[in-house]
Amino acid sequence: MYFTYKKSNNQKDPENLIKGISINFGFLERCIFKKRNNRFSADIIIDSEVFSAHVPSSGRMEELLVPGAVVYAAKVDSLNGKLPYKLVIVKSGKELVCIDSLMPNRLIKLALEKKALPEFFQYNEIIAESVFGESRFDFQLKRVNCDGVQCFIEVKSVTLVEEGVAMFPDAPSKRAQKHLKELLKIKKAGFRSCVIFVIQRKDAKIFKPNALQDKKFAELLKEVYTLGVELIAYDCIVNFDKITLNKRVPIII
Template sequence: MTLLKIQGDLTEAKFLERLNRFTARVFIDGEEQLAHVPTSGRLKELLLPNATVLIRRCIPNPKRKTCFDLLQVLSQDGVWVSLDSLQPNAFMERLLIENSLYDFRNIQRIKREVKYKNSRFDVYTVDEDGKEGFIEVKSVTLVEEGVAKFPDAPSTRGAKHLLELIEATKEGYQCSVVFIVQRNDAKHFTPNRDTDPQFSENLEKAIESGVKAYAYTSIINRSGIQLQKKIPVVL
């Protein structure tokens, strides 16, 4: 099974508070330390006082204000959740390279971060018939009563990407949006209408226009991230 390994060793710590979007205070080895939070998501249901987290010590860098990266958190339900919003993109690339996804089994060539008009899509693909396509990858951390939801904060950029996928589809590209759920306890995925009605509306429009939507759960541990299973996308 495909495994995307985490570089470096993870150490357990206690979460204290989030100072801003990308900086948190944690408690480790009897001391308070600052840790970088690698996502702009709200994570209000996850980053709770005294929550168990896994952090990684960084290579000393005078340009950094923090010595650690906060990479995972243990949810109140005892599920490990990855907070690294860049990890799903690298994971999706690995899954495509290793031909691990049935939905993308005919992909022959891939390239990351390819420009399309005024923006960039996460992955550009070419299948065995020479058909070009784009894949936009979204990191999902919010799960409520078995339902994975995205986004957990309004995402103007995410809503814009969906409209651009629609335009690319009209031009003949095979386009998809893939939701990588960075935890293993979701039964299905749905857009988070309460938090971002525009994203949800655009997702419906995209699917109606021929954009494919997929969601996959994953197994998170200290070693990295592994594919668990495909789950339904419910609008």
């Protein structure tokens, strides 16, 4: 099943609307990746000296975080037990990839606030970290003085791209499966529900679920889509100083 975005004749071009949605990284230091110690910690090399760095994502990223890879890290306050650096960008061939899993949420929140996403123009209240059933979702959107008109959004960070195909997840994810089931419950309760996949690089031509890593997630994604859960994918332009939401990417499920 293949689908992409089609705008109506009287709707503004969504790609023009999101061009200003950027987040600055601040100063990043060029480093060499040495090894990953655990899910959230790695060793990096700066001027022949080894430092510990926070890995801001629980994804495996085995194709990115390889010994000798060029990475860019932000220096952080290491007081209170924090690691002295945080990985932000990995250079994969000619491509810059942002691996901060919180960045997609920040981009989508900014886009919603600036009404840069035409799919959600009608909402004027944004509630972050909203709970429905047994799950917490990234955003709940409401229209003030319009009871029942709500939309729940879950944002997913995507870093894996192979031959132009962006894929999620890069490892089995029961949490992601649970979110899909809860989003379907939301839809059946009469509300809108949506998954936004933010691809933190610009070399993806299409997006599809990673059935090789998580067959159950791929099956669930197709099921919930056919039952009305909305799916959206955006890519990003990553520079050394900032990340910018770029354009919609077609989805295959």
